Amino acid sequence: MADLKGKTAIITGASKGLGAALARRFVEGGAHVAIAARSKAQLEKQAKEYPDQILPVPCDVTCSDQVKTLIEKTVNQFGQLDILVNNAGIGRFGTVQDLSEEDWDQMMDVNLKGAFLTSKFAIPHLQQTKGHIVNISSVAGTVTFPKGSGYCASKFGLMALSDVLSQELKKDEVKVNTICPGSIQTEFFETAPSYALTAEQVTEAVWHMVTAPEGVIYNQIIMRPQVPPELQK
Numbered sequence: 001m002a003d004l005k006g007k008t009a010i011i012t013g014a015s016k017g018l019g020a021a022l023a024r025r026f027v028e029g030g031a032h033v034a035i036a037a038r039s040k041a042q043l044e045k046q047a048k049e050y051p052d053q054i055l056p057v058p059c060d061v062t063c064s065d066q067v068k069t070l071i072e073k074t075v076n077q078f079g080q081l082d083i084l085v086n087n088a089g090i091g092r093f094g095t096v097q098d099l100s101e102e103d104w105d106q107m108m109d110v111n112l113k114g115a116f117l118t119s120k121f122a123i124p125h126l127q128q129t130k131g132h133i134v135n136i137s138s139v140a141g142t143v144t145f146p147k148g149s150g151y152c153a154s155k156f157g158l159m160a161l162s163d164v165l166s167q168e169l170k171k172d173e174v175k176v177n178t179i180c181p182g183s184i185q186t187e188f189f190e191t192a193p194s195y196a197l198t199a200e201q202v203t204e205a206v207w208h209m210v211t212a213p214e215g216v217i218y219n220q221i222i223m224r225p226q227v228p229p230e231l232q233k
């Protein structure tokens with residue numbers, strides 16, 4: 001069975017939600033994992049469970065100095081970098097006339113610029129290991145909806161960044177994987193629909209991407225919860 005023994009991953013936005021579930025799955029699969037987010041206490045709590053395998057690194061992905069330090073600390077600690085998961089993300093929703101400029105800027109900074117910065121500084125290491133960049137996009141990166149201007153634009157932007165990265169890194173055999181989930185049961189929404197995907201279901205799809213057989217790249221996965229017929233619009 002595939003595993004991640006001997007591999008090192010960085011997962012951003014890993015203080016809770018999908019990022020925390022991914023970290024758990026990767027660690028259980030044998031990887032060393034640097035978990036990054038702004039909430040130091042939450043990162044340290046997770047690291048206590050797997051002190052030999054998890055490195056907690058407080059990091060705001062919008063700050064290039066902090067991102068540089070994240071990559072350096074990870075490589076210093078574990079010797080290499082095989083997988084970068086760009087998972088940190090925020091969602092602010094409202095019509096264009098109601099959405100604040102600050103919310104727009106924050107979504108662009110975290111969801112899009114954050115992935116640019118981490119990729120930029122991780123690429124030299126990923127070229128050495130022929131590793132993976134996994135971008136956590138969203139169904140909102142493939143279709144738009146009212147009140148989603150900033151979120152959809154940031155995730156459509158992330159899709160474009162993924163596409164460019166996959167073309168630029170093809171020659172180095174660095175695999176670029178993008179996953180576009182529908183609603184997930186995390187704290188991202190105040191109330192997620194009852195039928196929303198679990199973080200573990202999304203994690204399992206990411207697991208398949210990063211453990212794909214030699215010679216196979218899962219470029220993109222779009223996954224949605226199956227909505228019970230009585231709740232369909």
Ligand SMILES: NC(=O)c1ccc[n+]([C@@H]2O[C@H](COP(=O)([O-])OP(=O)(O)OC[C@H]3O[C@@H](n4cnc5c(N)ncnc54)[C@H](OP(=O)(O)O)[C@@H]3O)[C@@H](O)[C@H]2O)c1
Pocket residue numbers: 012013014015016017018019036037038039040059060061062086087088089090091110136137138139180181182183184185186187188189
């Ligand atoms: N939940 C959904 O329905 C859904 C659906 C499709 C896609 N997604 C995507 O899945 C990803 C994970 O979302 P989630 O549902 O797990 O949300 P979540 O539970 O709200 O977690 C978001 C994570 O991002 C981190 N984060 C936010 N701003 C950050 C920053 N500036 N620097 C570093 N980390 C930052 C948060 O940690 P700190 O606050 O500690 O920094 C937290 O760990 C996001 O990219 C989201 O867009 C979510």
